[in-house]
């Protein structure tokens with residue numbers, strides 16, 4: 229039995245005192261001098277159970293808890309982590325987002341690493357080359373889904389560009405009582421097994437009333453003939469959504485004193501969930517993305533892909549606040565509370581409508597798909613795509629009966645999704661309502677299109693285009709190499725692949741040391757894929773200047789392309805994969821090899 233432990237709600241002063249104990253020598257008052265002493269941790273992996281909202285659930289624990297302990301380090305030092313694996317199977321721990329010696333990256337089958345044998349131990353030793361919010365998790369089988377994950381915080385050895393008085397880690401995750409390998413089997417054998425929210429006939433008549441019968445029918449037929457489900461935002465449901473291992477009833481609570489600036493380090497450690505996160509009535513300022521500082525962005529909510537992290541700073545007043553994290557398919561929620569005393573709580577807002585994908589979201593999935601490249605998809609069932617013949621598409625592009633869905637956007641995938649923005653008169657009329665009324669009014673509006681989280685009019689949701697690095701990019705050369713990574717899938721047969729090949733069959737992607745590369749992540753599917761590259765950061769191309777935001781995980785929306793730049797300056801064999809656990813397991817992974825310095829001479 230495990231009791232989950234709260235990451236300590238440390239005041240910054242206390243955190244630094246602890247840091248001092250862990251290898252910082254303070255010589256001058258007000259100035260920190262960092263010794264090169266190592267910080268060490270012991271981790272023990274066990275199969276136990278955990279309590280979630282009063283029910284017992286099987287889990288894999290680290291030091292008896294889910295998530296595992298928050299490991300705190302100081303930038304510039306060395307980390308030593310001793311791991312004991314008490315499972316009856318091999319395990320592993322990967323340090324997500326760290327610049328690291330490839331031998332310590334912790335992915336079995338890469339860089340000569342073979343995992344931690346059943347009943348055995350492994351010692352990780354690596355230099356701490358960066359600061360920020362990161363996490364660690366198993367890279368073996370489905371252990372991550374069962375609980376083998378935790379947070380990792382590296383304190384900066386420089387002055388931070390923002391100020392805060394209190395520091396909390398919020399690890400978001402999805403937990404299931406089921407055996408994860410059983411889930412994977414079900415996904416592979418039964419289409420839509422976990423999708424309880426298929427559109428119903430009732431939905432159809434509702435649509436028909438709003439859009440006109442013709443439009444609703446055409447839309448329905450189009451989706452039907454593609455044999456894709458427009459509500460297939462997530463393919464596993466039945467999860468409990470957790471914050472720091474606590475269910476919504478357990479209500480993880482972070483305390484604050486009014487007037488304090490509170491830093492919240494959000495980590496999406498779920499196996500399969502993408503969350504929309506907000507704190508009603510408490511604006512947030514985003515100060516870091518994927519561990520690295522960004523220019524402050526004031527927002528009301530953000531969408532966090534699996535494996536991404538965001539640090540925000542809030543200034544709560546003397547009252548409780550609900551931290552609400554809704555998965556995009558709205559099958560539940562994770563909830564936590566900020567309060568001035570334990571036991572206080574704020575109202576929990578109603579779940580907003582799940583997003584319905586539109587034909588506009590299909591951009592790349594349809595327009596960018598040439599059948600020649602599809603033919604390369606080893607083992608793929610072309611049947612599901614074959615339904616998408618061009619006469620049908622012709623019919624859809626004519627589908628403009630004043631319908632809010634699709635129509636001529638088909639021919640221009642980049643056209644702004646007009647329906648994502650409510651008409652201005654609605655915005656205006658809602659402006660006068662209080663928040664509760666606005667929430668209720670908004671809940672009755674369908675969120676249409678991937679980009680729309682159901683954000684209230686007048687409120688701001690974070691977009692990648694808002695992110696700018698605080699530090700100037702080290703390498704501003706234009707790319708000399710363009711690598712297309714197509715994210716492919718067949719939902720019916722649960723085959724997920726990169727460039728048409730499942731991992732087991734794919735050739736590695738090779739670049740020379742020092743290469744400046746553009747990776748074009750082209751999503752041909754109707755799901756978002758959080759693409760993660762180990763060992764290096766990539767730069768988002770939203771900025772044309774030298775402050776491109778750096779990311780280790782990039783959420784690629786359905787049917788869209790996201791391009792990123794990369795300087796290949798970390799030699800090694802790095803996994804490049806979708807961070808949805810079952811997609812990776814199904815084959816959505818590649819080996820990205822950066823040749824050693826000498827190899828290119």
Ligand SMILES: [Cu+2]
Nearest residue numbers: 757806808811
């Ligand atoms: Cu994926």
